[in-house]
Amino acid sequence: MREQETAKIVITGHVDHGKSTLIGRLLLATDSLPKEKLAEIKKISQELGKDTELAFAIDQLEEERKRSITIDTAQIFFKTPKRDYCIIDAPGHVEFLKNMITGATLAQAAVLIVDVDEGIKEQTTRHAYILSMLGIDKLIVVFNKMDLAGNKEEVYEKVKKEALRVLADLGMKPVYTIPVSAKEGTNFTGPSPEMSWYKGPSVLEALDSLDLTRETAVRPLRLPVQDVYQVDGERIIVGRISSGKATSGQSVSLLPSGRVARISSLRVFGKELTEAGAGESIGLTLEPTLTVERGEVLTEKESRPQPTDRFRANIFWIAEEPLEINKKTTLRCATQETGVIAERIEKRINSSTLEVIEEDARRLEMNEAGVVVFKTDKPITAEKFSFVEELGRFVIEHQYNVQGAGIIVEERCDQAKM
Numbered sequence: 001m002r003e004q005e006t007a008k009i010v011i012t013g014h015v016d017h018g019k020s021t022l023i024g025r026l027l028l029a030t031d032s033l034p035k036e037k038l039a040e041i042k043k044i045s046q047e048l049g050k051d052t053e054l055a056f057a058i059d060q061l062e063e064e065r066k067r068s069i070t071i072d073t074a075q076i077f078f079k080t081p082k083r084d085y086c087i088i089d090a091p092g093h094v095e096f097l098k099n100m101i102t103g104a105t106l107a108q109a110a111v112l113i114v115d116v117d118e119g120i121k122e123q124t125t126r127h128a129y130i131l132s133m134l135g136i137d138k139l140i141v142v143f144n145k146m147d148l149a150g151n152k153e154e155v156y157e158k159v160k161k162e163a164l165r166v167l168a169d170l171g172m173k174p175v176y177t178i179p180v181s182a183k184e185g186t187n188f189t190g191p192s193p194e195m196s197w198y199k200g201p202s203v204l205e206a207l208d209s210l211d212l213t214r215e216t217a218v219r220p221l222r223l224p225v226q227d228v229y230q231v232d233g234e235r236i237i238v239g240r241i242s243s244g245k246a247t248s249g250q251s252v253s254l255l256p257s258g259r260v261a262r263i264s265s266l267r268v269f270g271k272e273l274t275e276a277g278a279g280e281s282i283g284l285t286l287e288p289t290l291t292v293e294r295g296e297v298l299t300e301k302e303s304r305p306q307p308t309d310r311f312r313a314n315i316f317w318i319a320e321e322p323l324e325i326n327k328k329t330t331l332r333c334a335t336q337e338t339g340v341i342a343e344r345i346e347k348r349i350n351s352s353t354l355e356v357i358e359e360d361a362r363r364l365e366m367n368e369a370g371v372v373v374f375k376t377d378k379p380i381t382a383e384k385f386s387f388v389e390e391l392g393r394f395v396i397e398h399q400y401n402v403q404g405a406g407i408i409v410e411e412r413c414d415q416a417k418m
């Protein structure tokens with residue numbers, strides 16, 4: 001059966017290992033490249049005297065994206081008989097992490113690409129680290145440029161072993177490992193004579209067979225308030241449901257204050273509804289009418305988290321300026337914003353080797369990861385990332401620049417424990 005929801009996948013891997021070519025190949029294999037584009041690429045490639053360069057096609061799409069100021073993530077679409085896909089391109093790990101954690105584009109599955117000629121490199125491990133941090137366990141590892149290795153099984157097995165070891169260190173196990181040539185299109189749609197020794201699924205078959213059901217639907221209601229509008233004397237609260245469902249007539253709590261009210265009406269795009277679910281943007285009114293602000297979180301009355309001002313997180317630092325303990329910065333979690341300090345950096349981790357560089361560190365440098373206890377200026381509504389993604393991830397900002405991003409692994413920790 002064809003699935004309703006568009007599956008978001010992220011393509012990761014070391015620079016030049018073939019991300020763009022793989023994306024181009026997926027578009028080509030699913031007939032998703034606009035005809036004019038294809039003709040144009042062929043023409044330019046001929047002029048340059050090379051075969052149709054798929055990477056070039058993607059770079060062109062990328063150029064277009066750069067010129068457009070409205071879209072800040074490259075989103076490329078293709079479809080199979082099973083479902084629609086949206087590829088979140090990750091040109092570099094900074095953009096990748098930013099896009100993933102700032103929210104709009106949290107992927108449900110990932111493809112990690114490894115050039116068999118080069119093997120595991122810095123960014124391979126770093127990207128794998130970020131995927132593990134984000135709990136993305138629907139992972140397909142694609143071993144690319146098999147044509148350069150004469151399509152030999154031994155080469156694939158050797159690099160695969162190395163990759164599986166790195167992933168195992170991160171507690172990850174790929175759902176599929178596939179030897180391919182993105183350039184030649186080998187193992188993208190079905191079995192290929194070049195690698196008759198490979199008996200597993202092709203890239204498209206593997207993607208289609210992933211179970212991408214979201215768990216947020218069965219969690220209790222969480223709705224971070226985005227805005228409040230006054231319309232015809234009514235106060236309409238607007239936001240996107242992070243988890244669970246909102247029902248007309250339901251009793252809810254507003255956090256962090258704990259005030260209680262009842263949802264008196266519910267609408268989506270101006271249409272009155274009785275129920276809305278995770279992922280939907282809605283407007284609602286409360287009875288009694290309370291003064292509500294952006295950043296408050298509407299939750300189920302019976303099942304609600306206790307606000308917290310100290311929590312433990314896994315973070316990844318992307319700014320040149322280091323994260324220093326006890327230095328005030330800004331934290332953003334869903335629609336909540338508050339001043340924050342890193343109270344304790346329990347572990348400082350090299351993200352490309354995964355080594356713990358230091359325990360009880362004073363700072364985290366660019367590209368380092370860490371286990372950090374944060375203390376916020378005011379209580380926030382937070383959850384473990386594994387429970388409600390949107391309330392379990394956050395960014396650290398300085399003057400609206402994202403400096404680091406993290407996921408909450410323990411939503412409450414007391415000072416004594418430190």
Ligand code: GDP
Pocket residue numbers: 013014015016017018019020021022053055144145146147148180181182183184
């Ligand atoms: P990215 O930086 O990860 O996006 O890598 P690209 O897709 O730009 O590819 C880097 C280079 O590797 C380009 O010159 C590609 O043509 C080449 N390449 C990609 N896939 C293959 C492949 O399967 N076989 C061969 N021989 N070259 C490839």
